[in-house]
Amino acid sequence: MPTYQTTHPALTLFSQLLVAAPSGREEGIAAIVQARLDALGVAHTRDGAGNLLVRLAGRASDGPLTCYAAHLDEIGMVITRIEANGDLRVDRSGGLYPWKLGEGPVEIIGDGEPLIGVLSFGSTHGGSLGEKAIGWGDCRVMTGLTPAQLKAAGVRPGSTAVPVCAMRGPVLFGQADDPLVAAWTFDDRMGVVALLRLLETVQREKLTPQNPTLIAFTVHEEGGGQGAQLVAAREQPEIFVAIDGCPIPAGAPLAVDGRPGIWSKDRLCHYDQPLLRALMAAAVRAGTELQPVVYDGAASDASLVRANGSAARIACFGHVRENSHGYEVARLSVFDGMLAALVEFVINE
Template structure:
């Protein structure tokens, strides 16, 4: 029996929902396409989503106790990406990161450059390996570029310019199943945070199908620009003033962190900006 990497064949509602979102390019500030898809899926459930001026998608759900304060459940639509800093005369693109992305996480391979008029496919490049050992060093943004095979004029016609964003090509995003056939694992490029978007969508679909309601009046939100400062959620919190915000995101497992790979959720108590609400964590 082959245990090779494969596209998903496992029948699972969340995985199917995730697969409908994973290949949509949505770097920070360019979430309009995935926001439209999410709105269409919400409307198909019989819900009436709203979009604010910044691009957040929101659905209000009545609570079993309407006197309780508003709670907010949030997942973000955007992804870490590449930003073009200069178009070289050769047509190659100098690039930097958008969000906390390191070039070695991408590896060499195809990317999609989101021009103002059309999407261009290029190759994220790191140069030849055939260099003296003394000249080898960790790969940084100054040592990578995107090879486009196009002229400056052709790129300009496509709307590719400094400030254009690029993302991993759809062919490299997954999702992929691997491991034990009876209990496989799933790998994909944009788990952060498309899986949380899929989970929120499936939760809303379940509530629509069963008539279940949350205890609190609740706002289910899909936010923009999380990877570059959380601006979507900050603006939404200011406008809607919920008592509590529960953000669904991916949990990294850095060395020394007591997390295990199982079916339990990970709950973080702090991040680099400060501590979270410990009463809410206990609840």
């Protein structure tokens, strides 16, 4: 078996962030990010919604306020009903489909300590499922507890669930000198990782951004971008850049290699084309290249912010990922490409 670089900085940080973080329950991952910022000596604040904010002065003090954002939350399940036998009926939280998960252990996030359950689709021996597509109506989470015990543990309608940490990866495979990496899910922990690595670089190399800069670790993107919209409405950045992945729908001109992707249009709007060109030029100067893509069935924190009129210019770029909103796959080298392009743009544009 090939020997892989399991100590890559992006993977190390990613693994530290592998705690349950469904929309509305980002406090665990936020605490880890806060501790990392404290260790770096980076001042930060947290607003009432749970967004973490870092403010950096710019060399051009009168330049446009530029916000770089990555969301803390992840897709998951929300409990809709507790059955008489203690099984939980669930629906999606964010863009999750049950066939992406498969049956297996999940962590139930209620008002008390987390519990373990097993996502179940029922029996295939004489059952009605056969080869049909699984929908949320076919799903239940088995808990082995009574409704009274679940209530005492703080589990109720509105509680959430995500795959257990042990099922998440990351897993390296392919060529040892340029491996692929897979995990449940990179969205958007790897955006958070990129911003943390950016701040590490700024601190280590004593760099100052070109423009006044706001780094935002936002909540509730998977439920409609509420955290980013709150930040942008309050702070009024001229430029808002979401650091998030680039999925590969059928026919998209994207390759899973060391080049990040950049959104040119999505279902809400066109992105700022001069800003897109400036980011692409910064990537070239940094020794990589951004792959432009158009989406008709996706939106980002950036386009949601633009749609409500809270930022004049927007962009979204990040790693290219296969199996989006599932066991995602990317090229390990793309995370260094993301960082290089981001540092070059923040410091010199």
